[in-house]
Amino acid sequence: MKAAVVTKFGGAEVIEVRNWPEPVAGPGEVLVDVELTDLIFVETAIRKGDHGGFFDVTPPYVPGNSFGGVVRSVGPEVDDKWIGRTVLGRTAAFGAHAELTAAAVDQVVEVPDGLDLQTAVAVFGDGFTAVLLEQLAPSLQGKEVLITAAAGGLGVLLVQLAHRAGAHVVAAARGQAKLDLVEAQGADVVIDYSVAGWEKQVLEATNGNGIDLAFEGAGGELGGVAFGTVKDGGWFSAHGAPSGGFAAYDPAEAERRGITVKGIMELRVDSSAVSVTGEDVLRRALRGDLMPVIDRTFALEQLGEAHTAVEDRSLLGKALIRIR
Numbered sequence: 001m002k003a004a005v006v007t008k009f010g011g012a013e014v015i016e017v018r019n020w021p022e023p024v025a026g027p028g029e030v031l032v033d034v035e036l037t038d039l040i041f042v043e044t045a046i047r048k049g050d051h052g053g054f055f056d057v058t059p060p061y062v063p064g065n066s067f068g069g070v071v072r073s074v075g076p077e078v079d080d081k082w083i084g085r086t087v088l089g090r091t092a093a094f095g096a097h098a099e100l101t102a103a104a105v106d107q108v109v110e111v112p113d114g115l116d117l118q119t120a121v122a123v124f125g126d127g128f129t130a131v132l133l134e135q136l137a138p139s140l141q142g143k144e145v146l147i148t149a150a151a152g153g154l155g156v157l158l159v160q161l162a163h164r165a166g167a168h169v170v171a172a173a174r175g176q177a178k179l180d181l182v183e184a185q186g187a188d189v190v191i192d193y194s195v196a197g198w199e200k201q202v203l204e205a206t207n208g209n210g211i212d213l214a215f216e217g218a219g220g221e222l223g224g225v226a227f228g229t230v231k232d233g234g235w236f237s238a239h240g241a242p243s244g245g246f247a248a249y250d251p252a253e254a255e256r257r258g259i260t261v262k263g264i265m266e267l268r269v270d271s272s273a274v275s276v277t278g279e280d281v282l283r284r285a286l287r288g289d290l291m292p293v294i295d296r297t298f299a300l301e302q303l304g305e306a307h308t309a310v311e312d313r314s315l316l317g318k319a320l321i322r323i324r
Contacts, residue, residue: 003098004303008059009049012304012311020062023095023102025075030082030105032089034323036121036297037096038066040153041242044307057094063303064096064321066125067103068117078105086111088124088278097303099323109278114286122153122292122318127281129239130157130290135276136262137213138235140165144206147171148193148226149217149240151178153318156293158215159185164289170205172198172218172226174313181293181316193222202229216240216247223247232257239263242313293317 003020025031043063046055067089071082082105089108095101111120134140145162149155150171162169163186171187173179179190189205191198203210210231216223217240227249230236236259238247246263254261284290295315298306299322306319 001099002300003062003095004064004300005060006047006063009047011048012044012307014047014059015063015304015307017301017303020098022100025073025078025102027076028078028104028106029075029102030071030078030087030089030108031073031075031100031102032067032069032087032108033072034067034069034096034099034101036068036117037064037321037323038121038125039064039298039303039306039310039319039321040125041240041310044311045241047307055093062095062098064094064098064101065090066121067091067096067101068111068121068124069101069323071108072100074105075102082108086117088120088282090125097300097321097323109282112282112286115282118294118297118320119285119292120282122294122320123157123285123290124278124281126154126157126292126318127285127290128276128278129154130161131281131284132276133158133215133237133239134161134165137215137237140167140213143167143212144209145169146202146211146214146226146229147182147187147217148215148222149173149242150182150187150190151316152217152242153292154240155215155217156182156185156317157290158217159187160291161289162215163187167213168206170202170211172202177316185293193218193225199225199229202226210234213237218242219246221248224249227254227259227261230259233259235260235262237262294320296320297322 087108089103145167151173171182172193213235219241297320
């Protein structure tokens, strides 16, 4: 089969399309003819060899996690009623950027009537994270909510959810086009965080009171600045690291000021105690609560180009990869 392969850790040029052994559906698995796949920022960091403490992978490997396609066959202990169904799913590790991929049957969900595959794939991964964060956070109604990296795939959905929950949404992104995008998604105030002193605009937007809750997707120094806008007793999710690391904040300060911080490890632990399913995400999409913005759909042979676009932050919303 044809697959994109990360041949070694490095820049986007290390990705090559090659012939690759076809997977086989094992016990409890389905084998899927992949049509579309998702692409998120963390995959570009993994390709470079970053985040080794979180992801166990060694080149050469086929990247990609979330996918949509049609079930070709099933493994032992799986009902053959799945064959021929159009599904969304996640692989156990990687392997989605290929013509075929295997996944555990409990990690796939049928695409419901009324939702096209492109929208379904675009909302599936980011939508799961957005709904998880929504459930873990305190009530958003009437609160001052800051969302950074607001024009990315996840950020757009968080803006939508916070707006619908009745929050006063302060969205931070880079450049006028991205600000226009997040304003159209329901942000009450939009701020360009490439401008020095942007945190002062955040405080002005809250009448000097500060932020109640922050969904921080930028990481690094930007994330640290965002942390500084949160009021005492507030809540802060440090879930993004496109700046090269997660938000740079002082844990001692967070404790002193009574700020609840949810880093990536805490979110992983908390996710086991919160019930969010793929069906939940798709129901929210069908209701219009989650409406992904798709900027570009790349061919499999353009996966390196897609990685570069994600790393350059040149996309408005999502990038998808079309396999067939």
